Amino acid sequence: MSFVEIDHVSHTYFTPEAAFEAVHNIQMTVEEGEFISLLGPSGCGKTTLLSLIAGLMTPTYGTIYVDGQHPKNLKNTIGYMLQQDYLFPWKTIEQNVLLGLKVMKQLNETSKANALSLLEQMGLKNVRNQTPRQLSGGMRQRVALVRTLAVNPKLLLLDEPFSALDYQTKLKLEDLVFQTLKSFQKTAILVTHDIGEAICMSDRIYLFSKGPGRIHKVFEVPDELRSLSPLEARNHLSFTPFFQEIWKELESLENR
Amino acid sequence: MKIDDRISSLHQNYKLKIKKEKRFITICQILLFLAFFTIWEVASRREWVDPLIFSSPSKIWHLLLNKISDASLFHHMVVTLTETAAGFIIGTLAGTILATILWWSPLLSKILDPYLVVLNALPKVALGPILIVALGPGFTSIITMGAVVSVIITTIVVYTSFREVDPNYLKVLQTFGATRKQIFQEAVFPSSLPAIISTLKVNVGLSWVGVIVGEYLVSNEGLGYLIIYGFQVFDFTLVLMSLLIIAVLAAIMYQAVAVLEKLTAKNRN
Numbered sequence: 359m360s361f362v363e364i365d366h367v368s369h370t371y372f373t374p375e376a377a378f379e380a381v382h383n384i385q386m387t388v389e390e391g392e393f394i395s396l397l398g399p400s401g402c403g404k405t406t407l408l409s410l411i412a413g414l415m416t417p418t419y420g421t422i423y424v425d426g427q428h429p430k431n432l433k434n435t436i437g438y439m440l441q442q443d444y445l446f447p448w449k450t451i452e453q454n455v456l457l458g459l460k461v462m463k464q465l466n467e468t469s470k471a472n473a474l475s476l477l478e479q480m481g482l483k484n485v486r487n488q489t490p491r492q493l494s495g496g497m498r499q500r501v502a503l504v505r506t507l508a509v510n511p512k513l514l515l516l517d518e519p520f521s522a523l524d525y526q527t528k529l530k531l532e533d534l535v536f537q538t539l540k541s542f543q544k545t546a547i548l549v550t551h552d553i554g555e556a557i558c559m560s561d562r563i564y565l566f567s568k569g570p571g572r573i574h575k576v577f578e579v580p581d582e583l584r585s586l587s588p589l590e591a592r593n594h595l596s597f598t599p600f601f602q603e604i605w606k607e608l609e610s611l612e613n614r
Numbered sequence: 615m616k617i618d619d620r621i622s623s624l625h626q627n628y629k630l631k632i633k634k635e636k637r638f639i640t641i642c643q644i645l646l647f648l649a650f651f652t653i654w655e656v657a658s659r660r661e662w663v664d665p666l667i668f669s670s671p672s673k674i675w676h677l678l679l680n681k682i683s684d685a686s687l688f689h690h691m692v693v694t695l696t697e698t699a700a701g702f703i704i705g706t707l708a709g710t711i712l713a714t715i716l717w718w719s720p721l722l723s724k725i726l727d728p729y730l731v732v733l734n735a736l737p738k739v740a741l742g743p744i745l746i747v748a749l750g751p752g753f754t755s756i757i758t759m760g761a762v763v764s765v766i767i768t769t770i771v772v773y774t775s776f777r778e779v780d781p782n783y784l785k786v787l788q789t790f791g792a793t794r795k796q797i798f799q800e801a802v803f804p805s806s807l808p809a810i811i812s813t814l815k816v817n818v819g820l821s822w823v824g825v826i827v828g829e830y831l832v833s834n835e836g837l838g839y840l841i842i843y844g845f846q847v848f849d850f851t852l853v854l855m856s857l858l859i860i861a862v863l864a865a866i867m868y869q870a871v872a873v874l875e876k877l878t879a880k881n882r883n
Binding site for chain 2: 412414433436437438440442444446448449457458460461462509
């Protein structure tokens with residue numbers, strides 16, 4: 359059995375006016391340690407699928423298993439990173455980082471020391487007593503990453519976590535997240551609408567079409583790009599042709 | 615070097631300008647204060663206005679000194695201040711607790727919605743006679759009046775701010791498997807704290823209304839009682855003195871809450 363199994367999943371939102379199908383018949387498996395990207399235009403149900411995997415909602419049809427269990431029954435197996443950092447402005451950086459452990463009632467000397475050493479590895483130890491407002495966007499998103507990793511999740515769900523950052527910060531953070539996740543051997547699913555980001559970070563890319571959201575095509579990222587860091591991958595010879603291939607596919611989706 | 619000198623002299627000018635304006639404003643404020651009381655005094659002495667009704671600053675001042683020397687005024691002030699503070703604190707606490715209950719149960723909040731609207735629209739001082747009959751003429755019913763005037767509006771304002779908390783903060787907590795209680799403690803309440811504190815400012819004023827009206831109705835002590843007593847014996851010097859004391863005390867209480875608001879805002883930034 360794969361680490362993540364998504365079996366014929368469809369999800370429909372209900373309002374008094376209409377029933378709106380967000381994703382339709384999704385079939386997907388992710389092995390442990392893999393990095394997967396969900397790529398597609400806005401409104402194709404990527405975030406819905408991520409919420410379903412996180413167990414925040416139950417799919418209307420189909421089943422999802424993470425580590426052999428329903429996501430709702432899992433505790434601290436899944437970490438979720440949002441588009442913005444959503445650090446709590448009334449808490450210090452240290453309190454923010456320890457939030458997950460506190461909520462899960464796992465805050466003790468060992469787990470606290472782990473979280474703080476993670477903060478140190480990200481070069482953020484000197485700001486631990488500051489508040490989020492005093493930090494730059496890139497620093498804040500790094501803190502959010504530490505907050506997510508502090509509870510030691512096996513699976514990371516990344517919902518466009520770099521989209522609110524300036525380009526340079528985004529590239530640096532891509533590298534940092536990539537290296538960190540690889541070194542801890544985490545499984546990750548990244549939602550993005552940035553083709554380059556999908557290519558340079560992931561092992562496999564699921565291209566979504568909308569109305570309702572479904573998997574249009576699956577791309578395996580070439581081996582020579584997979585082993586490289588995101589910044590190196592962007593400069594590799596095979597990057598551009600692969601980018602073109604996905605670009606054309608996206609174009610054809612729009613013209614349909 | 616030359617440019618630096620120029621900048622620093624411009625900066626000096628700029629600071630001087632701000633200082634001058636500030637001084638001008640303060641002077642105007644003092645002049646306005648003096649003019650008001652002078653005109654009042656003169657108008658009363660020359661009988662441009664009826665001195666029996668409008669009294670005069672000098673008479674009020676003499677009465678104030680008298681009342682301070684025989685120590686009766688202090689007692690009335692303490693009574694009213696205690697009632698107002700108690701009504702204010704009870705009203706705010708009860709309103710916040712009610713808002714929490716409504717947040718806890720969205721269904722209950724939908725059911726209670728029309729009742730809240732009606733209660734909010736109702737002039738609460740109209741409940742005075744009923745409260746006095748139910749709770750007895752005295753301290754308890756006056757404090758209740760002070761609380762009742764502010765409790766519903768607090769409930770509505772605080773509940774609205776609970777609901778306006780950015781849902782992404784809640785999502786962060788949900789991904790950690792937080793319970794509803796934890797979500798309330800970690801996100802909903804702290805993020806609404808500024809709204810709660812700004813309702814305090816409104817509530818201070820409302821509690822004064824409730825307490826003074828309560829004292830009109832039943833009391834035999836307090837500043838509201840002094841006003842109604844002065845009215846009954848046609849001693850408007852007493853009425854106006856009480857009024858001025860209330861104005862000063864209410865302003866001090868309001869400022870105290872404003873300082874509290876500033877302190878909490880400081881802790882956040």
